[in-house]
Amino acid sequence: MDIMANGVDGRTILKGSKMKATAPGGSFYFDEFIDAMRQRGAKTKVWTGNTGVGKNLTPDVLDAAKGILDTGNTGTKTDRYAMNEDPNKLFPDDFKRGQSVQFPDLYGKVYDVIQASRKKVSGDGVVSGNTQADFDTALSRGRDATKGMHQGRIADGCEKEIAWMNNEFTQNGLGISVETKEKSAMDGLLKWNQADPDATLTKNEAHADTILKSFIQFTKNDDSTGSEIKGEANHRAALLYAQTCSSRIYGNEDC
Known part of the structure; x- marks a missing residue:
């Protein structure tokens, strides 16, 4: 890299x-x-x-x-x-x-540098004593790192989502937990639980309205009094940009 x-x-x-x-x-x-x-x-x-x-x-x-x-x-x-x-x-x-x-x-600048380097290599050939294989390997490593960054943001977001909604259910006296499915990525380095709204609703049909409201409220970040939701708004913005970084480095040098 x-x-x-x-x-x-x-x-x-x-x-x-x-x-x-x-x-x-x-x-x-x-x-x-x-x-x-x-x-x-x-x-x-x-x-x-x-x-x-x-x-x-x-x-x-x-x-x-x-x-x-x-x-x-x-x-x-x-x-x-x-x-x-x-x-x-x-x-x-x-x-x-x-x-x-x-x-x-910050990371927009990082990926600007990477893309500029890729464009120079494709336009002028390999310079500075490096071989094409050096740059191909560096690009591959950069893509691996980007994938991990993106997946890490997803994992963090899922953890916060589950914790917040379970807390909401407890406060409402429901005594239930969000159903989860384990996901793995980066060759098993990253593992996380992902909320499963369908399974949660199926197991708790009597509380469907409250569950749906909690999912929607968290997704929209519309709880102005919840510090967790405000923080999640910033996290989601970073998550979306991590996807942009991934699209750029997995695309061509003009992305």
């Missing part, structure tokens, strides 16, 4: 970071990249973790994700990776320090 994210000629992402990049062409290796993109404050601890990815410019996405998660398993606080990117370090020309940036704004 680094080859694509850093652009074909020179660094086009993470220009705002002062962290040392030691990969060919002045780009970052994976651990350098995720460390350089972090938000840092006066009390931010130095990250001493190691994902195990090494100096592979196109690491397997599942291995890389697992490596990030595993850095917190030794019990040492400084090796736990804080997953909070700094938009100003990633794109200093577009975002100011401390600026609050929405998911579509």
